Amino acid sequence: MNRLPRSFFDRPTLQVAQELLGKILVIGKTSGRINEVEAYIGEGDPACHAARGQTERNRVMYGKPGRLYVYFTYGMYHCANIVTEREGFPAAVLIRSIEPLTGIEIMEKRRGKNDHLADGPGKLCIALGMDKKGHNGVDLCESGENTVVDDGFRPSIIKKSRRIGISAGKNKWWRFYY
DNA sequence: GTCCCGATTCTA
DNA sequence: AGAATCGGGACT
Structure with missing residues (x-):
């Protein structure tokens, strides 16, 4: 159960995005395994907020x-x-879906008992209790409360597709999932 | 100040 | 297919 160091994220975004698949995102008492992500890379990417x-x-x-x-x-x-x-x-990896692992009862309380607790970018923020006010800018490499963990799990195959919900930059296949 | 629209989700 | 719902960013 190793916490990912800053050096993990300080690399090309497409590489980080794919290697993030299977890792565990821990937010307080809740956590889940990341199974879908998207990359947003630099001012030259029309879909990136930058x-x-x-x-x-x-x-x-x-x-x-x-x-x-x-x-x-x-x-x-x-x-x-x-x-x-x-x-x-300016670059980042959007977490689009996680498989709930711990604190599932907390997530159910926040989301309602449901078979789709955290399988969407909006849903997982609710399930994990994340919002702009409380979590924007929070460092995942300093404390164990909010962090990303490698438990050794590796997805057997990684699939890719165009990114979802965007109007520009549709040509790039920067969505990864398994 | 005003206007448009969005890296979504839920219901029908 | 349509609604819900409001902050950010572009532009007048």
Whole structure:
């Protein structure tokens, strides 16, 4: 059960995204295995929030790798990313789905008893209790409370596709899942 | 200040 | 297919 070091995230985003599959995201007393992610890479990626430069919202994407970038969308949901690559270069991996592992009763309390507790970017934020106010900018490489853990699990096959829900940048196959 | 729309989810 | 719901960013 090793906690991922900052050096894990300080690498090319496509590599980090694929290697994040199977790892365990721990947020407080809840955790789940990451099984779907998407990469958003730099100001040259039209689907990336940094496509038009730095703003207040996307500020943490420009910061240290290994921190959470959580933003509010559609007036009612949050999405959570983990920042990648060197400080100053805006990139991150969107966590799109997890398989609940611990704290399932807590998740059920937040989401309602349900077979789809955390299989979506908005749903997993609710299940794990993440929001912009409490988690945007939180460092996953410093404490054990919020972190990413490798328990040795490796997906047997990694599939890829175009990213979901975007209007620009549809040509890039930067969604990974297993 | 105003306007448009979104890295979604749930219901029908 | 359509609604819910509101903050951010572009633009007047």
